[in-house]
Structures are given as C-alpha cells and as structure tokens.
Amino acid sequence: MRNKVAGGTLCAVLLAAVLTGCGSSVVDQASTRAAVETQQETSEAADDKTDLSETVELKFNVATGNKSRTMTYNQESPLTLPDGSVVTAGMLKPMWSYMEKELNSKFSDVTVQDVKTSDMIQTESTSNFSGANIFGGESIAERLMFYGTEGKFVNLTEMMKTGYMPNFKEYLTKNPDVKSAITAYDGNIYHVPYIAELNQIARAFVIRESWVTGLLDAEGAAYDKNSYDVHYNGFYVGDNRRTGENGGMVSPKEGIDIVKKTDQDIIEIQNKLEVKNGETLTRALIQYIKDNYDYSSPSELFLGENAAYDIDEMIALMRCIKANPALLTQGKADVVWPLFVRQSNYREDLLRLSTYFNGVKVHGADSYTSRWYIDENGHIQYTYSEEGVYNVLQYLSMMEAEGLIYSDAYDLSEKTNYRSTLWGTDDGEAPSFGFMTYDWIASSTSDSLNPDTAVILPPVAKVNGTWQYYLDNGRAIKPDGWAISVAGSTEDQIHRACAVMDYLFTQEGSRLQNYGLPMNLEEGKDYTGPDGLKYPLFTSWVYETSGKVAKGDLSTFLRDWMGCLMPIGYQKEIGFEYQYTSERGFEGWTLLQNSTTNFATYAGKGVSGDNPNYYKMVPPVFSLTSRQKETIADTTSLDTDDIVEFMFNIVRYQAKGNAPQGAVVAKSYEEYAAEFKKRGLDIYKETYQAAYDVMTLDKK
C-alpha cells in the first residue's frame, strides 16, 4: 500500500511538472504579446485621419517675452487689410484669424502677453499644462521634450502612426536630421520645431565699405593724429608667421590665388611704430599691403571677391578705423567703434571670432547655449572650457583694451539695438558710429539702416588644419517650437491641435506662415531668388504698409502686425528674406556664394582636415532623462549666466588690468579651467555625451 501511495504521488507530481513544462514560459508569452502589439501598430499606419467637420476650440499659450510677437494684435493703431477688414488691438493677428477659419477652429490666445517663455513653462508645469491646448515659444525645445517624456505633452510619433499630421510626417521622412534632432531620448517626438532655412549661411561680416576705401585708397587723406595705445600683440607672429605653407597662398574663389609675399605681420609692424596715430597706423597698413600683395588698390585686401585678409590684418584695419574718427565721420564724432554686436544679449557673438584664431570652435549651432563641437572620434566636446577659447578671450581682451569693441555690449541690462545706433544715426543729432558686425545679411544691409554697409568675405584662416574661408554659422533647427498638452486637451482638441501643427507643413500653410495671407501675395506671379528658385511674390501693399508702420522692416511687419514668422513649429523659407534684401545684400550673397567660403551644416561637408566632423553642427538641444537632469542640476553649474560673465571678465579687464573689486579674472588657463572643473565640467560632459550617444546610436 505504501508503494502505491508513493508511486501515485510521484506520478501526479511528474505529470503536473510535465504539463507545466509543455506550456509556454512567461518569456514566450510576453514576447508573443509584444509581437502582436507591434504588428497591430504597424498595421495601424493609417490614412490621413484629419477631420475638420466640427468646430473645435483651441487655447494657445505661445510666449516670446515680447507682447508684439504673440498671436494677438497689440499695436496701438489698427491695421486695415487690402480687403478692407480692420484689425484692432486685442484681436488675433490676421494670419491666425485666417488659419482659424481654414481649420474650422476657434482660437483663443491665453498667453500672458509679455511673459518670457521660460517663466511661462515654469508656471504652467505646476498645473500639468492644463491651461491651454498648445504651448510654445522660444528656446523651450528641451523642456517640451522633457515634459513630453513625462507624459505631459502628446506623443506626436504615436499620432503620426495613427494617421494624424501626415504632412509633418512626410517632412520628417525627407529631413532625417530634423527628425533626429527633435526626437526625445525615449525615441518619441513631442514637439514641432521652428526650422530655419537649413543649408544656408547664417551670419556674415558686414562693414561700412566707404570707410575702408576712404582710409586705404584715398589719395591725400587727412588722417587723424591723436596718439593710439596698442595692446594686441598679433597672432601670426613667432613660429606662426603667415607665409609659405602656412597661408602664404589662399584661394578666395575657384581659379583665383592670392599670394602673400613675405612673412611680415602687420601687427608687429604697427606695434613697432615710434609714433602711433591714425596717420602712421594707416600708412603702415597701406605700405604693408603694397609690400605683400598685388592688389590694384589696398582696400581689395578686405573688399570684394579677392579679399584675403587674416585676423591680424583685420585688427590692423580696426586700429586704423579707431584711430581716425574725425576723418571717417567728417568730424561728427571723436570716437568710433570698429567692432560691435547687435545687442548686449548677443555679446557671445564676439566669441565667434575664434574661428579665425586657428579654427577654435565656440558654438556648434546657431545658439549661444550650443557650446559643443563634435571631435574626430564622434564625441562631443565642451568648447567654453578649452584652452583655445581662453586664448581667444585674451586676444579679445587686448582688442577691448584698444577700444576696438563696443564696450556697452558687456552690460546685459542695456537693451539698446547697437546696430541701429551705430549704423543708423549718421545723420542724427547725436550720431554714433560703428564699423563692423557679424550679423544677418538681409537686415544688416537694409537700405533703411545704412546705405554704406556691405558684406565681405570672412578672414582667411587655418581652420580644421587647412587654410580656407569659413563661417562657423549655418542656419539651424531652432530650440523653439510648440507641443500639445495632454492634461489640457480633450481627444477632439488633440486631433485638432495636430491638424493646426500639421497645417504649417502643407504648401498652403507654409506660404501663410512664411509670407502672409493670400491677399498679400501676387496671384499667378512668382519671385525668382538668386538661387534660381521661385517663391511667392509680395504685393506692393505689403511693402507700402511695412514702410508706413514698421520703418520698412518687412520682417518686423510680418511678425508684429500680421502674425507670421513666429518661433513656432514650421520650416522657414529663404524666399521671404530674399525679397526684403537690398541690392547690396544680394551682392553679399553673390560674393559668398561665388567664393570658396564654406559654412557649418548638419551634413558637415568641407575641406578635409584634422577633424572629419569639424563642419558638422550639433543638435540644437539634447534630450536628457530625469536622472541626467538631476545629475546636471545637483552637481554642475555651467548653465548659468555667471560662467559667461566670468569669461567676459577676461575680455573686459585682463589686458587693461582694471578689474573692479569682486570681479574674478582668470590670470592663467589653469585658473580658468579650474573654474569650469569646480562647476562640475567632467560630469556635465559625461552626461551630455551620454545624451548625444542616444541621439546618434541609430546612425552608427
């Protein structure tokens, strides 16, 4: 009996075990379920589900920190459109009213009109973004991506998979760089970005042309004789003399070679002058050009298609300008500013000169927060802490000490537009005069600003180990854009918000956002750009009205009066810019396009050199995980304004040695690097490298 019991039990246990074993494991079950879900998702790639049959109300919170730039018309004077309709303060701007009708929606702008985007995001995040359906603005892509991964913004990847936003989906398929730049770390897209005119030059060097010819070519010019103090010691000196293999011959244009005949350095020559004033400095520069180049007139070293000046020659010219205020302004001013930035919060544009000090990188994209470049191993490197940048700060400091840089630009509380002041007040009662800036071509060459401005080639320099003409500033995917709130939206509102975002990627919507209402464009007529492409042509009403209300600044008119060109999700076209570019602006475009000048792009093509990734732009933002954000917040302090202040302390005070009490000025690179290290540079780099790895893993 005992054996029977034991035998029966064992049989039962074995049977149970075998039966269990025959079934599939939890691994198999989970895998099968995942496969089925994936298959369902794939088969769900549906047709366009956009449905505009019902009117849906949408609330927008699109902040720009400037009440003129919101969706709401905030001008004092009403605007009468060509069809006779009148837009008054408090109404939606015409573009948004038009879009509202086209998409059978009811738009409400709930933005606090003057609020900064960062403040808006901060405030709205506390209520899970339930106050509106669409949130957007400037420099918020990182926040939108982060909150998206937290489930607070709609997963647009899912929406596209299920048949919404077909035009945006198609756009991303055609533009994989954009797709990769806006994809959050979890592989999903949560916002639609503002994409500038990719593969176009961004900023260029723009100068007062007549000042160069007036100084260098004019016979018997009455140069100023006030004494001039020098601080800058030159870059192409010592072992780095520009001669022979080291930049002795450069090609600004195919088939044109410019030879520098000697190893002289103009800065050394000027510094050795016994008497330094407007006359001696300028005559030394003219003589130097004659001794070293075969130009028919000395100004050709800087102007036109044969320009072949390097950074020392540029600084030498700036000295001549600084030292000749009376000559250049016909006695209207006793101070002129050779180099300036548009406004104080653009002061980091000064750092862009680093390219011309042996190709030192400062900004990997068209944003001051993009302080990265991609090294030869495909890793990102933080630029601001590098020795090359420290050296550039020292050079800038010497330039500052000579008064070559407009010094108000260091004061961030100053909101003046210096470009308007230094170029646009020549005939005013209190004129100010500036010579050169590094800025956008169309606006900088506007006839209404100053008819004397002209684009010049960039300084020639050893960039990426090769002597060439290079602008490290291409147009980029911007860190601006918009996203759809989950908490604030019903399903219908989500679908309609998708339709709104998608609309700007249709031909019609793109025209609307880039150029304005159909009634503002000539029907059946096109504008042919210098690139040979056809673009919508503005009617005369647009020019006339912008002339009346916005001093002819078409860009401002379209933004502040019409509601177009806002920093929300859309692809900007260059056709608008072409149509408000002056003849001199076009000449500038042509000059650069016909030259060998290369510029930064996402594809990163250029003359082969030390680093195959040198010409590549970095993504506008990096999508950080919660853990990475915590790491950055808890252990680093490099995203604060004071690190930039620390850098500019070097520019302002190092050469002059006049630092006020409390201003920390790094006296050596070791001190400079130590500050970055103290602020957690190693962890900062490691964390961003990890984020970058995620973005690029699919491409490897």
Added chain:
Amino acid sequence: MQKYFKTQRLAAGIYTGIVIIVFIYTLCFMTEYKDLFGLKLKQNDQISFFHDYILQIFNKQIFTFAVFGVLVILLSFLLEVFGKIPDKFALIIMELSLLLCCACTAYALFNLQAIENYYAGLDFQYLRLESAGDYKPHFTTFRIGTGIYISYILCCVYYIVAIGRSHFKYQKNQKKGSTRNG
C-alpha cells in the same frame, strides 16, 4: 502509528517553513532588479520589456503561488493536519492542494530557467545612459529561487507522502482492529 503521525506533523512543519521562505522570496524578488525600473531610452527597450513584462509578471505569478501556499497552511490548520490523522475528505483536499503547489513550483522553476537565460542575453551597454554607474548582471536571485523552489517541491512531495501514508496506515490499522473485534 505514532511514528507516522510524527512524520506527518514534521512534514507539515517543514512545509510551513518553506512556504514562509517562498513568500519572503517573492516579496524580495524584484529588489535586485530595481535599477532596471523606469527605463525610457529606446536603446534599453529590451531591458524595459524584460523588467515590465517578464520579471514583474513572473513576480506577480509566484506571489500568487506563494499566497496559495499560505492558504494550504491555513487549510492544514482547518483540517487539523497538525493534530490528527487526516480523514478521507481532508486527505483529498490536502493532496490536491499540494499537487497544485507542486505544479506551480514546477512552473516557477521552469520559468526561472527561461528568465535567467533571457536576462543573460540582454545588452546592458546602454544602461549607463540612464543611470550613473556601470551595471553588472545579477544572477543570485535566480539561483536562490531555483534552490528554494526545488526545496519547496521536495517538501510538498514529502508532505503529500507523509499525510497519505499516515491516512492509509491509520485506515489499515482501523480495519485490522475491527476484524479482530469481530
């Protein structure tokens, strides 16, 4: 007869002990894999899948089994297995319950093996992108689990045999006694 009853009580005691160990094990099962929680990178999708759809589901399953094991202990008390020789009804209930426990344990053992193999095949190189340190795979939980469940199944078998033998021996003795009396 006393000897068989002692064996039955011992088997019930051992079973109670192992069920408590199993229960604690199921509560601690996920602890060693907490680093795999909340991953969002698509490069770590497979790890997330492993954590969310394999480990957690398996953990729920073995927890349910452990709860059932605890119920079997309660059943043992209700049916007075600790104090009496089980009658036919108690025997059938206990044997069926314990057989079910065996089946569940066999299932757990089988899955532990499958899960361990899956875990060993995961690629952890991108885990550093979401956590601070380097991750090293941990197999201790699986190994301990295998040991516990093998012990559990043996205990169940021992318990089944013990109460079965005790019952049948008692029945046999009863029959002998009644024959003698008759």
